[in-house]
Amino acid sequence: MSYPRIASFKTADALRRHLHGIGVRLELDDVVEAGPSSPLARSLTSGGMDVGNRFCILPMEGWDGTSDGHPSDLTRRRWRHFGQSGAKLIWGGEAVAVRHDGRANPNQLVLSETTRSGIECLRRELVTAHRERFGSDRDLLIGLQLTHSGRYARPSATDRSEPRVAYQHPFLDSRFPAGVTLMSDEDLDRLVDDFVAAARLAWASGFAFVDFKHCHGYLGHELLSGRDRPGRYGGSFEHRTRFLRNAVAGIRAAVPGLMIGVRLSVFDTVPFKANAEGIGEAETAADGYRWSFGLLDGDMDAALADARELLSMLEGLDIRWICVTAGSPYYNPHVQRPALFPPSDGYLPPEDPLAGVARHIEATARLKAAFPSMVFVGSGYSYLQEFVPNAAQHTVRNGMTDFVGLGRMVLAYPEMPADILAGRPLQRKKICRTFSDCTTGPRLGLVSGCYPLDEFYKTHPDAETLKLLKP
Numbered sequence: 001m002s003y004p005r006i007a008s009f010k011t012a013d014a015l016r017r018h019l020h021g022i023g024v025r026l027e028l029d030d031v032v033e034a035g036p037s038s039p040l041a042r043s044l045t046s047g048g049m050d051v052g053n054r055f056c057i058l059p060m061e062g063w064d065g066t067s068d069g070h071p072s073d074l075t076r077r078r079w080r081h082f083g084q085s086g087a088k089l090i091w092g093g094e095a096v097a098v099r100h101d102g103r104a105n106p107n108q109l110v111l112s113e114t115t116r117s118g119i120e121c122l123r124r125e126l127v128t129a130h131r132e133r134f135g136s137d138r139d140l141l142i143g144l145q146l147t148h149s150g151r152y153a154r155p156s157a158t159d160r161s162e163p164r165v166a167y168q169h170p171f172l173d174s175r176f177p178a179g180v181t182l183m184s185d186e187d188l189d190r191l192v193d194d195f196v197a198a199a200r201l202a203w204a205s206g207f208a209f210v211d212f213k214h215c216h217g218y219l220g221h222e223l224l225s226g227r228d229r230p231g232r233y234g235g236s237f238e239h240r241t242r243f244l245r246n247a248v249a250g251i252r253a254a255v256p257g258l259m260i261g262v263r264l265s266v267f268d269t270v271p272f273k274a275n276a277e278g279i280g281e282a283e284t285a286a287d288g289y290r291w292s293f294g295l296l297d298g299d300m301d302a303a304l305a306d307a308r309e310l311l312s313m314l315e316g317l318d319i320r321w322i323c324v325t326a327g328s329p330y331y332n333p334h335v336q337r338p339a340l341f342p343p344s345d346g347y348l349p350p351e352d353p354l355a356g357v358a359r360h361i362e363a364t365a366r367l368k369a370a371f372p373s374m375v376f377v378g379s380g381y382s383y384l385q386e387f388v389p390n391a392a393q394h395t396v397r398n399g400m401t402d403f404v405g406l407g408r409m410v411l412a413y414p415e416m417p418a419d420i421l422a423g424r425p426l427q428r429k430k431i432c433r434t435f436s437d438c439t440t441g442p443r444l445g446l447v448s449g450c451y452p453l454d455e456f457y458k459t460h461p462d463a464e465t466l467k468l469l470k471p
Helices: 012-021 073-084 116-134 185-204 219-224 242-254 305-316 353-370 382-397 416-422 437-443 461-469
Strands: 044-046 049-051 055-057 095-097 141-147 209-212 259-265 272-274 280-282 321-325 375-378 403-406
Touching (some): 012 353, 049 141, 073 116, 185 209, 185 242, 242 259, 353 382
Parallel strands (some): 055 403, 141 209, 209 259, 321 375
Antiparallel strands (some): 044 049, 272 280
């Protein structure tokens, strides 16, 4: 299957005609405004938090920390770029494990008493870079994403999985030939304490909020779908959300001034795998599939029922900052991160990636309409490439999201938000084309970076290794 590249569309109207031709509902503004009157330049205040514009940097992990969980020079470079981006909301920076066995890779950051000073330095360097570029950090809001990778834990070696799962999964378990370890209720009790301890350290390090990660198939997300798990953390909605509620209560008691946000996969699909032609196909039928949180089977409204129930609970807990994502990079990456070119362990897209972008935007818009007092960050925009500004302005102007989140786009082009807000022409040579080397590299045990476009990573030693190892 082949789909037209975004760069082949020279105007928003040309892209719009293509969208209409394939039946995808995704609206674009023809004229992008600049300056303080732009919808994207408006500030937002909620819960005592002031944010100076509507751009957000999503968590972007580099697989480049030290073996004991400290940041490296590469980590610090990335965080400085976040500060220089012009975005006023930094959602989590990157995923930081709350203990060793929760690391997604042996170079993931860990927040502990030992590593706290290094992670505090990351925030400080980000702020300094922002001040130097924009003069003030008064309306800059920075959080830290806390995680346990659960099923996708790989804490000790890049070639050895050490999955710690919420429940036995009839399809995903088979992807781990050495077996999986089921976490007991007592394990989860102790992990709640670890999240609370990490949140206390985040507050001491100067972060305004923590993101309690519930997305992409990691432990928090998997617990939400644990309908068949016995005990205190599975079965009913009340039990499946006990881990989240207990951790929130503990964090509030320990650090009452710390805001809590949640990055949530608001819908999911059945697992996908490559078929004989290398194209992604569903591993099983959606009919009767019960191992998901928000199963999408054609009806978005029905798929969001789980998310609406959870958001209602979060609103009752006075958690009002939500970062929307979907699916998982491990079993349905075309849903989670629309791309034309798959990573080495992925598959060719089974649909025009624009359909995936549209689903992200539609899901966020539906949830924003249902919970107008909550603050939403939308994801999935990077694949739009030159047309990120057109879609971003349309969604914010029409109240479909509060913030536009950018992830992989800022690896090579961190200053994209600043250029859009200033009305400067986009730097086309820096625009992410979804080559997926930023994912293929880590899958092969290398650091993450934009090897095709970032001059720094083009000359990094891992660039040559990547060329040799790529299929």
